[in-house]
Amino acid sequence: MTSFTVTPPSPNLALNQLVDRRRAAGDRLVHLAFGEARLPVLPQLAEQLALGAARASYGPVAGGAGARAAVAGYSTRRRLPTEADRVVLAPGSKPLLMALQLVVPGDLLLPRPAWNSYAPQAVYAGKKVFGVPVPAECGGIPEPDALRSAIRRARAAGGDPRLLVLTLPDNPTGTLAPPALIRELCALARAEDLLIVSDEIYRDIVHDPESTAFLSPAEAAPERTVVTSGLSKTLGLGGWRIGVARFPPGDTGALLRDAVVAAASEVWSTLAGPMQQVAEYAYAEPPEVVARMRDSARLHGAVARAVHRIAVDAGAHCRPPTGGFYVYPDFEPLRPLLAAHGVTDSASLAARLLDDSGVVVLGGHLLGDDPHALRFKAATSLLYGDEQQQRAALRAADPTRLPHIAGELSQIADGFARLTRPRGAS
Structure with missing residues (x-):
């Protein structure tokens, strides 16, 4: 059998x-x-969904030019300068996270606790998962020395840790990592040649943005950070399944983006046209x-x-x-x-x-x-x-x-x- x-x-x-x-x-x-x-659901988003109903063709795998440009603008307004060709849309951020697990070699480093889908996705991709406990003061991400020790232990056990997933703000603790700690982790990622996946689907749900500093790993280590997000949490559109990914600049980022697009072409083909209509409107951030x-x-x-x-x-x-x-x-x-x-x-x-x-x-x-x-x-x-x-x-x-x-x-x-x-x- x-x-x-x-x-x-x-x-x-x-x-x-x-x-x-x-x-x-x-x-x-x-x-x-x-x-x-x-x-x-915001009425204006429902109107966009209806307007997009005629978009019944497949379209580009990475998403249409208008939607990708809107996501690029959204990212740029958040101190992450982005070109539209570094954006990929998908039916939810979950498939993008799975595609990254599939195309990035090596094993996964994961905070403990973490959202319950990261580890099973790694298992399906044939990866080992190495957990790193998260102290209360770290805002849901590993303390750098603990992460360094986990990398050493993983390699000593025959593992090949290459991928680090972070969530900012964090699911499940509801906390946000301080900028200084993000910078330390990014320096460690450079030293150990780790790719960072920064799941920022809760980025726009910082409770007090005036007094809470948000630093994306893509600011501190732009050449090795992929940012994933979507509209499920900020706009309550979980059932509409609109996810996005922003890939790093440079040749490595381009190769990684192409690898994810190739995986997408075999798994989900493209984000549905009506949802791209919604994404283009929402990520332009009208009043x-x-x-x-x-x-x-x-x-x-x-x-x-x-x-x-x-x-x-x-x-x-x-x-x-x-x-x-x-x-x-x-x-x-x-x-x-x-x-x-x-x-x-x-x-x-x-x-x-x-x-x-x-x-x-x-x-x-x-x-x-x-x-x-x-x-x-x-x-x-x-x-x-x-x-x-x-x-x-x-x-x-x-x-x-x-x-x-x-x-x-x-x-x-x-x-x-x-x-x-x-x-x-x-």
């Missing part, structure tokens, strides 16, 4: 389907296990798009901070969120109390929250974290209610005071408090 490369289904997608089934059966669940930006990104970042920040306060009030350690829509609490201070109720690791912690309180989270073990730790990811972006409630949340001075969001936050607080109570206790 032929053997196959098999990995479990994506755990966040599996949990999302579980929630849908249980809600259909009448269960009241608070869903914190799926990183979807549940926001209403209504800029306003929506600003309002959504404010909403995400307010609700993430509220869940952070709940976790800290419950006795957990938790890094203050500064970007995206995640918090990553650590209930280690409560380990003796939790152990008395059978909670000894991240899997049992997530199970108790679901069974006792209807709070659904993604255990840290599913993100490459130490399975014995008492950590999980909580995605706060599904707390905004139905479409009408989402619009109200975007407008509200304090969205956490809206009844529907306040009710969800109350159930989360009760769920966290119940963790250390005997089962059945009120």
Whole structure:
């Protein structure tokens, strides 16, 4: 019998389907296990989608000239001077990340914890994955000395680490790496000849951009950094599947871009024409798009901070969120109390929250974290209610005071408090 490369289904997608089934059966669940930006679609984007309906031909694999130029302009406005020929569009950033795993030789260096798709993609590409723990102060990226040690250990074990994936702001911790640390990592990448993939899909969801400095690795090491992004998070278009990649300048960047385009030609052919119409409009950043990104970042920040306060009030350690829509609490201070109720690791912690309180989270073990730790990811972006409630949340001075969001936050607080109570206790 032929053997196959098999990995479990994506755990966040599996949990999302579980929630849908249980809600259909009448269960009241608070869903914190799926990183979807549940926001209403901007009417102008829907208009562009309709206008693009006639774009039914395949078109260029890398994307049409107009859409690529718009992405180049978006990047240039973010201190990343970009020519349109260094941009590739795809049906979501996920295929671009997979294509990079396929065409870049060697093994993968990955922060621990990290988004749950990076490691399985590397396995499908035949790579080994070497995890590097992330200290709280590092904003979701490895501390340089720890990364250097991991590279040495990987090579001593017969590995060939060539690729480093970073996420800025970070998923799952909801934090952002400081510029000085990015510069150190980029210097190390040069010294060790690593290619950096900077996943910046949350770049426009920095909660306080006026006081939070963002440095892309593509600024500090432009010749060896690929930036991936998309419209799933900033504009809530996850189901439309619009992803982009920006490749480095120079000959190496051109060869890498050509390799990804060749892979794309055999896998997804091109981004659908109507979605290219949307991308061209959105990445030009007309006023209504800029306003929506600003309002959504404010909403995400307010609700993430509220869940952070709940976790800290419950006795957990938790890094203050500064970007995206995640918090990553650590209930280690409560380990003796939790152990008395059978909670000894991240899997049992997530199970108790679901069974006792209807709070659904993604255990840290599913993100490459130490399975014995008492950590999980909580995605706060599904707390905004139905479409009408989402619009109200975007407008509200304090969205956490809206009844529907306040009710969800109350159930989360009760769920966290119940963790250390005997089962059945009120």
